[in-house]
Each structure stands twice: as C-alpha cells, then as structure tokens.
Amino acid sequence: MRIRLRVNGREREVEVAAGDRLLDVLRDGLHLTGTKEGCGEGECGACTVLVDGRPANSCLVLAAQMDGCDILTIEGLAEAGRLHPIQEAFVEAGAVQCGFCTPGFVMSAHALLAATPNPSDEQILEALEGNVCRCTGYAKILSAVRRAAAQLGTRDPSREAA
Amino acid sequence: MDYLRVTSEPDLAEALSVDGAVPLAGGTDLLVKVRAGVARPGLLVDVSRVESLRGLSRSQDGLSIGAALPLADLLGDAAVRDAYPLLATVLRSLGSTQIRSRATLGGNLANASPAADGALALLAYDARLTLASRAGSRALPLREFFRGPGRTALARGEYVHSITLPAPDANQAFFFHKVGRRRALTIAIASVAGLLSLEDGVIVDARIAAGSVAPTPLRLAAVEDALRGCRLDAALARAAGDSASREVSPITDVRASADYRRDVTGELVARFLSTALRASS
Ligand SMILES: Cc1cc2nc3c(=O)[nH]c(=O)nc-3n(C[C@H](O)[C@H](O)[C@H](O)COP(=O)(O)OP(=O)(O)OC[C@H]3O[C@@H](n4cnc5c(N)ncnc54)[C@H](O)[C@@H]3O)c2cc1C
Numbered sequence: 143m144r145i146r147l148r149v150n151g152r153e154r155e156v157e158v159a160a161g162d163r164l165l166d167v168l169r170d171g172l173h174l175t176g177t178k179e180g181c182g183e184g185e186c187g188a189c190t191v192l193v194d195g196r197p198a199n200s201c202l203v204l205a206a207q208m209d210g211c212d213i214l215t216i217e218g219l220a221e222a223g224r225l226h227p228i229q230e231a232f233v234e235a236g237a238v239q240c241g242f243c244t245p246g247f248v249m250s251a252h253a254l255l256a257a258t259p260n261p262s263d264e265q266i267l268e269a270l271e272g273n274v275c276r277c278t279g280y281a282k283i284l285s286a287v288r289r290a291a292a293q294l295g296t297r298d299p300s301r302e303a304a
Numbered sequence: 305m306d307y308l309r310v311t312s313e314p315d316l317a318e319a320l321s322v323d324g325a326v327p328l329a330g331g332t333d334l335l336v337k338v339r340a341g342v343a344r345p346g347l348l349v350d351v352s353r354v355e356s357l358r359g360l361s362r363s364q365d366g367l368s369i370g371a372a373l374p375l376a377d378l379l380g381d382a383a384v385r386d387a388y389p390l391l392a393t394v395l396r397s398l399g400s401t402q403i404r405s406r407a408t409l410g411g412n413l414a415n416a417s418p419a420a421d422g423a424l425a426l427l428a429y430d431a432r433l434t435l436a437s438r439a440g441s442r443a444l445p446l447r448e449f450f451r452g453p454g455r456t457a458l459a460r461g462e463y464v465h466s467i468t469l470p471a472p473d474a475n476q477a478f479f480f481h482k483v484g485r486r487r488a489l490t491i492a493i494a495s496v497a498g499l500l501s502l503e504d505g506v507i508v509d510a511r512i513a514a515g516s517v518a519p520t521p522l523r524l525a526a527v528e529d530a531l532r533g534c535r536l537d538a539a540l541a542r543a544a545g546d547s548a549s550r551e552v553s554p555i556t557d558v559r560a561s562a563d564y565r566r567d568v569t570g571e572l573v574a575r576f577l578s579t580a581l582r583a584s585s
C-alpha cells in the first residue's frame with residue numbers, strides 16, 4: 143500500500159508492506175540510517191524517533207500506521223551543516239562512546255526539552271528511561287541534557303519563561 | 305498478514321467480524337508477538353484512529369476512558385492524575401516514555417498478561433468495561449474479564465470500547481509497588497496495587513490487586529474481607545501480609561520462583577498497610 147508521511151519536514155510517499163516497520167522504511171526505504179536498530183522489541187530506545195512530536199520506538203510501529211504523520215529523525219536536527227544544540231551538548235559532555243545509542247538519546251532529549259525547557263534531573267532521567275547505553279554509564283548523558291537545556295534556554299528566552 | 309485502518313466503529317465492528325482479524329492499538333504487545341512468531345494474525349485492524357475509542361469524559365458515574373487512548377494522553381490530564389492517583393502512579397511506571405506514547409489501556413487489558421500493570425490499578429478502582437461488536441454493546445465488570453493468561457471474556461469480533469472508573473474517593477490512601485529487576489521496562493516479578501479507606505483508624509474499605517502471582521491479575525478478596533471493619537495496627541498489617549501470601553497461586557519461571565513471589569506479595573501487602581498506618585497517625 144502507498145502511504146504519505148512527512149519526514150524531517152519533507153513530504154514523502156512510499157510503498158510499504160503490511161508488516162514493514164517504521165524503522166525499516168526509514169533505514170531501507172529512505173536511507174535515513176541514523177536511526178538504529180538494537181533490540182527490535184522496545185527495550186533499548188536506539189530506534190527512537192518523534193511521531194507527531196512524541197518519542198516512539200520505530201521498531202514497534204508499523205509504517206502503515208504512519209500515514210499522515212509527522213516524523214522527526216536524528217537527520218532532521220542539524221541545520222545548514224551545524225549540529226543541533228542537543229547534539230553539540232552530547233559531544234561537549236563526552237556523552238558519546240561507540241555512538242550507537244546516541245541518536246535515540248538525542249531524540250528522547252529533544253522531545254523532553256520541547257515540552258519541558260527547564261527539566262529537573264528527575265524529569266531528565268524519566269524521559270530517558272527507555273534508552274539504554276552499554277558504554278558510558280549515564281552520568282555524562284545526564285550532564286549533556288542539562289547542558290543542552292541551559293544552552294537552549296539562553297538561545298530562546300521565550301521558551302524559558304514558559 | 306494484512307493491515308486495515310478504520311476510522312469509525314461500524315467499520316471496526318465489520319472488520320473484526322472476519323476470521324483472523326485482530327485489533328491493533330499501540331502495538332507494543334502485539335507487534336512484539338508478531339515478530340517473535342507467537343501471534344500470527346491474518347488481519348491487523350488499526351483502531352488507533354477511531355475517535356470514539358480515544359475519548360476521555362467525566363460524568364456523575366465517574367470517568368470514562370477510551371480503550372485506544374494512548375497512556376501519554378491519559379497521564380497528560382491533570383484532573384485525571386489528581387482524581388485517580390493510583391492509576392497515574394501505575395501508568396507512570398509502565399514501560400518507558402516511548403512505550404507510553406503509544407500503549408493503551410485497551411491493549412493492556414486485552415493482552416491479558418498476569419503481569420499487566422494497568423489492569424492492577426483498574427481492578428483496584430472497580431472498573432467496568434464497555435465491550436462492543438456488530439451485535440451491539442454490553443457492560444462487564446473488569447473482575448469478570450480475565451479468564452487466564454492471554455484469555456479474556458471477549459467474544460469473537462468483540463472489542464473493548466471504554467473503561468469506566470467510579471467517582472473517586474478523595475480520602476483513599478493508595479499504594480503501588482512492582483518488584484522487578486530494573487526500574488524501567490520491567491516485567492514484574494510480583495506487584496501490588498491497593499486503595500484503602502479509613503475512618504477513625506478503622507478500615508471501611510480495602511481493595512488490593514496483585515500481579516504476576518496467578519494466571520490473571522486479581523483482587524485479593526479474602527484479604528480484603530478480613531480487613532474490612534478492623535482497626536488498622538501493626539499486627540493486622542503483618543497478618544494481612546501472611547494471608548496474602550496464601551491467597552496467591554504463583555508459578556516458577558525464569559524470572560523468579562513461586563515461593564519468592566508469595567513472599568514478595570505478602571511483604572508488599574504488609575508494607576501497604578503499615579505505610580497507611582504511619583500516614584494516618
Ligand atoms: C519494552 C516494553 C515494556 C513494557 N512494559 C510494560 C510494563 O511495565 N507494564 C505493563 O503492564 N506492560 C508493559 N508492556 C506491555 C505493553 O506495553 C502494554 O500491555 C500496553 O498497554 C499494550 O497496549 P497496546 O495499545 O500497545 O496494545 P497492542 O499491542 O496494540 O494490543 C495488545 C493486545 O490487545 C488487543 N487489543 C488492543 N486494543 C484492543 C481493543 N480496543 N479491544 C480488544 N482487543 C484489543 C490486541 O489485539 C492484542 O491482542 C511493555 C511492552 C514493551 C515492549
């Protein structure tokens with residue numbers, strides 16, 4: 143069947159089979175390979191993308207269900223060749239080792255900071271509870287998200303007030 | 305396997321009347337099973353865009369929750385969180401942020417896992433279900449819904465339309481604890497959800513639901529009966545824990561032994577009551 147969806151701001155029309163997952167369509171159909179497959183069953187968060195602004199496991203969503211939806215993947219964050227402040231913060235905080243989990247963490251952090259510009263540590267940890275990292279331990283990831291929140295706060299004071 | 309999206313209940317009822325058709329809501333249980341080859345549905349009928357299954361409405365009768373409303377939407381409603389704190393506490397612990405974006409109560413109930421967390425809170429609140437099919441609709445107390453692991457009272461072609469919770473009792477104490485191996489994404493080894501109403505130190509109502517310790521999520525009716533009318537004290541809390549251990553019928557599996565599950569259930573029930581005792585004195 144044919145579905146229409148918006149991926150990173152761009153309208154797309156793709157042919158999908160009933161069993162295809164959103165993850166398959168992103169990686170194989172649209173060659174957006176920044177979204178990773180770890181466990182394939184909702185446990186690791188490496189496949190996290192935003193569906194209509196909300197973080198979802200793209201390994202647990204059928205592509206067919208996404209007709210008419212707005213998808214944001216890690217490729218949609220950088221602008222004009224510049225990393226997004228959340229990505230920068232992950233680099234600066236040393237929160238990346240092998241990097242496999244990073245796109246998922248960044249997308250979860252993105253959803254959090256859009257809804258909660260000034261999160262407490264507890265809110266950050268809750269937002270990241272569906273993401274697993276096998277390399278770093280979570281302290282640097284936590285500090286990356288804190289750093290990104292501060293950065294985004296100074297860049298866009300209107301959000302800070304909200 | 306085919307996929308069909310419906311947007312109205314008549315179309316849903318029609319689609320489900322076909323052999324091999326099953327509802328697909330958030331997919332967080334069903335798609336895992338399909339990939340593992342444990343479920344082989346002929347047709348997935350996507351219920352997630354049927355507006356009348358995504359409602360949230362309040363009346364004198366209480367709160368009615370659409371079966372296909374994502375948990376994130378339910379948790380996003382401050383009035384629901386205030387009125388039904390046990391439900392909010394339980395759902396906040398279900399899966400992860402990603403899972404809660406899509407998972408639904410209809411799926412949690414119809415999946416009928418003995419470990420279903422949403423089911424525990426809803427059992428404690430004495431929820432009633434509205435079930436529907438081409439033949440019409442009917443009401444069923446949630447307590448009569450579960451028939452065994454993965455088995456429910458749903459007839460062929462029938463779906464869960466909504467879940468109704470009675471008007472809340474603001475003075476209830478609540479308790480939820482799930483014992484598992486990791487905080488997020490845990491399938492419980494044992495879990496207990498409870499509501500308690502006290503008047504001058506005497507228990508007027510106790511509702512205790514336990515998960516992962518019987519073929520279905522269940523209410524500990526014998527423990528509840530024994531508590532009603534008693535003065536809450538430390539000895540009563542211990543005795544209730546002991547009888548809770550006896551009332552459940554857990555199995556041994558890869559996650560824990562039956563004896564351990566009994567002990568944990570008893571411990572959680574005792575902790576529930578002693579916490580309520582401390583809070584009331
Ligand atoms: C990583 C991970 C973590 C999880 N953690 C938890 C947890 O902590 N606690 C917990 O309880 N669960 C947990 N789950 C299980 C699952 O997320 C929940 O049970 C969820 O509520 C299922 O809802 P769904 O909408 O995704 O159901 P689906 O997967 O869409 O459906 C589940 C079943 O219900 C049927 N169904 C769906 N909607 C209806 C309806 N309206 N009428 C009739 N039948 C229907 C489907 O046909 C299917 O058989 C977890 C799952 C994953 C993958």
Ligand code: FES
Nearest residue numbers: 180181182187201
């Ligand atoms: S690949 Fe989707 S959660 Fe692990």
Ligand code: FES
Nearest residue numbers: 240241275276277
């Ligand atoms: S950096 Fe390697 S898994 Fe997180």
